[in-house]
Amino acid sequence: MDTLVDLVIARRLRVPLNAETDAAETVPGWGEVAARQLDAALLSVGFKCSATLLDRLAALPGETVVDLGVQVLASVRRMAGDHVQHNAYFIDFPANVPDTMEFWVGLLVEALLDPVAAARVQPATLNLLSLPGYGRYQHTYADLLAAHAELIPLAADRVTVLEAGESLESEARDLYLSLAGSEVPLAAEDLEALGLLASFCADEPERIPVRENRAVINQVRLAKGLPLLVDTVTDVLRVAGGDVTLATATRFRSFRRSERRALLAALDGLPPAKLGDVPRRREQWKRLGERLHPHEFPQFPRAAQVFEVARGERRAASFDSRVEAALSAGRTADAVELLEQTPGALLRRVDHLLRTGSSASAVVDAAERAAERASGRVLLSLREHLQNRLAASATDRVFLNRYGRAWAAPESRTPLDEDVASRMLALLDAEIARRLPDPGDLVVDPDVLDVALPLSGKAVVPGLGMLPRGSLSKVDGELLRFFVHWRQAARRTDYDLSALMLDPSYDDPTHISWTNYGNDFATYSGDLTEAADGASEFIDIRLADADQAIIIPQVNIYTGESFDQAAEAFFGYMSRNAGQEGRPFEARTVRMKSDLRGSGQVALPLVFLRGDDGTWRVKWLHLYLKGDPFYNQVEGNRLTTSLLVRSIVERDYLRVGYLVELMRAKATANGHATFIGLEAPADLPAGARAYTPGTLHELIPA
Template structure:
């Protein structure tokens, strides 16, 4: 539990006691500072038990791992960034080395354990952290470089992370509140948090949770799995409302995808469990529609459920399975398309009113097809708009506000992949249509927020920076790391520092070669150049060298000095290519960025206290685009994308056009997606709060950090504000 509190809440739980001695306090604070952490309430150290020192090793290990300092980083070129060899000269020397090894031409060599013989006159091995000829890792060179790096001084700059001490008796309340935020979230939570959720449920149980507040279907599935394994079937039945809920339960039980975006497995069910499932199906709303949506899977499941054997107890379920088997089910979707094709407006609107969520998704198409029926359509839509989830209203508001101006539309699917679609002229709506739709949506948003607790006596401060943070509505496939923000969010960064990008990976079964790269674009996303393993230099950018295997854990770095970039460069797109080997998610693999005062080879290559963000690379794809840099705005843009490509040999040259298109859309996400700043303003207005321009005068604050509501407190935003 204390590890979860440290990793997720930056809370350090310590038992009450007589306090630490002054010497112990100073030592503890100094060792935290070396890792880039500081305590916001150090006075409480006078009230804690010294027994926490027994867990001191685990504490420091957890904090070290949080920032990526638990592994060893060894670049190919040990004198990076000042002494990186010329590409052409270095490549020529490698060719000589290859030929010499094949023909056994070299008499005076150093033999490495990988079988390569390196001539002393060709390469000075003291300058390399891996074999300079094959660029494969060598244990001897790795260990030597690691030992040398330990002895180096650290950078003067510190990217501080604040920790708060809480007494053990209060820690339980903090963790229970965190559990509630996970469970009551109005949107998907990161898959990386599922383990936390189960550990918290095992520790605290679920008796204090309100099942009526658990609204997100995937989260329901995780809760149902918890109850199912405890054979608390009544609790499962209380949560499961539809046949699709049952499928999500099956997915959770078998470790499949609870979003149902990929093929799922279903468990073997004993007789008692089969009857539980059939009872849920019997009372499910929209049973025929839901079964038909996953027809092949339900036909297969039906052979194990034996619904006809229990037809007397569950007659409706048996009847629907019979219709499913004989193809006699008319779906809601097919009926919708039929009414659209026949242009039967009145019947169509009445039909859509039965499913407000579908109506919201179809509204644009209905308006486009029947422009003369604007008032009738909006009157119909407003009948059930209160049933449309607030998050969907916010998305609609952002969507309709820009639909006529956008040349493209972007869709992020359940896999975390982004598709860019051409927004053709047929998608345009009239200004009158848009104005009336926007008024309708804004009214619904205000109504939804008015139902929350009023802030009549509260004064609210909203940081203008929150207009640069998108609402984190799609967290399912988000990378787990220090900073979690919505895709397309813009993080203000001190560009007077050297920005050092890094990646680390350690292969498990086969040789794996990942490549850290950086593409330069102008303000219109025209290609201006790149830095990668094929080109180690560009103005203001330098690469640490290409390591092509990772049995001991490989690392690559790119240093970016903003003041030295070409004047035309506006954006930098960071990529990690899978050239060969294992997928990102199948090994220990993470990346991030540091901010450095002094980027020289006599300073630690990886200095933990300078790490601004470290995040796991856990997706599947030919390459990842984890972040962008906007030079003019001095902001890092969170992209967190995995892009499908060829299975092997991915590189910058083969992806420039696709990356340009994707990044051009992501650079505009704060204009095309709902942002936290607008949400905060809507809350303040609807809940009747008084706004102030001074943070110190506010009783409720919205900001990036150290506020009542922070841009990085994703679960709180998704639970309390959505």
């Protein structure tokens, strides 16, 4: 139950409250006192209770409020990264950080003056990183606190409001239906949450459009002995394996006889036409057949055919192979006719079909018919793709996989005919607008208009203040402070927080890292090379003094465990005003924090951009570079980083503002209200629908 409460608080910023079962107060007024104490404790980490939440807590017994408050406070502290002690290598950071060369010379002199250490210092094989005192804290966290004044609170500090929720059952149900019914693929963390919620909630979603989400729910149904919801053979493979995304090699477990019967029954219920999907994952099907023993279930003859195809005993041409054969033979019209059977596949190939020399009019006509049956996410993705193909600045292509790993290549495709592309954009706009609901009285926070539509959530790790890739948001405050914290699980691990800085043309590079501790506007907190008990690094940037227009924070794995192997790893940034005292880490100034994960060796969470008017904005990247197996440094990936970031910055992402324009054109006085913004206001009328970053995926039409 505690995990479910944490999920609701983290994903919805709502505190589940059951009906007042303990109506009798043990001490009059004690509930109100406890509620006020909780509110004060929350404020210290940048959160507070709404007026409604305070009133409802005050009506509960004080002991109940205290127990709930302990859990709420722990949950929000994890959200902000305040659940660990953030020490800094240099105790006075950002003050009194030495010059880089001065620091290294000081360490070397100190080592030479120590007879024991001097014996280990051999000029021919000198490793500066192995000098005594380097890479490990030289003071305790208590010493750090004693060296810093209390935070000077300002009105500009972040205050995230927690709302009063309904019962845990109700809140969990709403979150479950929202995730299960998502029109976009979910992050790995959300898929895990979906599985937990599916085990807890009895309700069935009306529709589950994303196959990975359906597979998670099917795994729960399999455990409960319920029939599976499948319409392709691959749906069954997702359920049987451990990874519903099918991205990693599957090691099938041993199944109970009832589970084998359920999986084979699901396969048997599919039409023979679906057998064409088997050859794509032939080896996985062979291994699954060894676990399911289909010969023991003669009542499922069509299920046995699946494994015959896998073994090569039965032929079954896949849909994709038939399409490719038609295209290879120059029979584009036949390929288009085939693709019309699967509208999503046709729309994903529109660009290619328009470049094959076939009749553009015929392709657009087929796309118009397919648009009526394709998912809203496919329509929006194609809309974004086409508007970028028409952009004159589109000189590079960016390729992204499900883990956020990215690479760029020069644009080599022939341009699309502008009239044809414009006709496609018009028909897409019309179909998307048709599917959008009437918002009634539509209220929109202007700050949300530049937030990118979440067309995929795979690479976006849930966290505090997170927005989809390509989103733009303003930067408050005069000082930026990046932070990374990690704790190694089994072996020495060294992560390096760095920042690459470029001019408006993505040139004239400079950097801040363990090889360059500072310049005229930025300061590094010092390098830590192991993290058995956790380690934190910071970079402080005075924006008014910055002489570069582009600032790219990054986390490099120098040695040790990858991001998803470490016991804990997260990145974030704070913003403060000049002269605002405080510790290196202050939770109430944290604007964004999320876990680091993925197989890349270099994390690029976001980029800060200075506009022509001098104001700063942040654009969300959620990228990982492959990097090298060891010793990654900001200097070594400068060209790759600048190319990738430029491609993301210059790409025209489809934003919330696009849907808002279409919704406004449909708005009528129907008695309902819709709010879209970064935070829901407290004075929303009863029955109003609110869309905030945690529920933006619900804006994507079906």
